[in-house]
Amino acid sequence: MTGGNQGIGKSVARTLAEAGSDIVIIDLAESTQTAAQIAEDFGVRAAAYVCDVTQPEQVAEVMNAAAQKMGTLDHLFNNAGIVLHKPALELSPQEWLKVINVNLNGVFFVAQAFARYLVATGKPGNIVNTASMSGTIVNIPQAQASYNASKAAVVHLTKSLGVEWAQHGIRVNSISPGYIATELIGDVREDWKRQWIEAIPFQRMGTPEELGGAVLYLLSDAATYTSGCDLIIDGLFTTV
């Protein structure tokens, strides 16, 4: 999984480990401690690799190293992402490119490296990408056009790869979380958070623990006829 050192990735890693899966964390941050804790808590094998998902050569190297270390790779939770709250009129080209690079290009490079490994080894496998409800709606009051565009692209990339790779026995789905209380939105203005919560029919943000079951389901054999699907998990935010 990518982006597993903290937040949603870390929580989903723990859910998958609890279900018996060995875990490989690929993250820009050193994640050895997170992996060791998962191994200790759930009695599975867990490894950590520092890697920038925007660098395809690094991604390919890490994928090979992880496959060798673990013996096999079966599932990918493709989750690393960043957000930038800045009005579109003020965005520099570098800022725009950085968000698109991590959230869209990174998701593609990791999915591609994983699918290349599966096809080369003749194995089926599953991918769940982390998109966002921001791929479906435009959040307010914060301006985040780069993020919203990147996540809409992840939803359609998911469908596209699902269709291309069906012939290889690879299913590709995405989850689209609503507002989830993680470090990603930890520094956000309190008045924004109050406005978000007022607009959520559940009247609260979600927790990372409320996403793990969906990822587990999509990666499992309970979902063998499911691909190209985007599962929105948002406490009804996008429904009203």
Ligand SMILES: NC(=O)c1ccc[n+]([C@@H]2O[C@H](COP(=O)([O-])OP(=O)(O)OC[C@H]3O[C@@H](n4cnc5c(N)ncnc54)[C@H](O)[C@@H]3O)[C@@H](O)[C@H]2O)c1
């Ligand atoms: N928190 C939310 O409300 C929310 C809502 C919808 C979607 N999401 C998405 O969920 C995913 C996880 O978000 P989170 O809230 O856990 O964020 P987070 O900031 O807590 O964690 C993101 C992780 O990704 C890693 N990462 C960032 N850039 C990377 C790169 N270039 N290469 C490798 N790793 C990198 C970080 O080191 C970190 O461990 C993101 O894709 C985010 O867009 C979050």
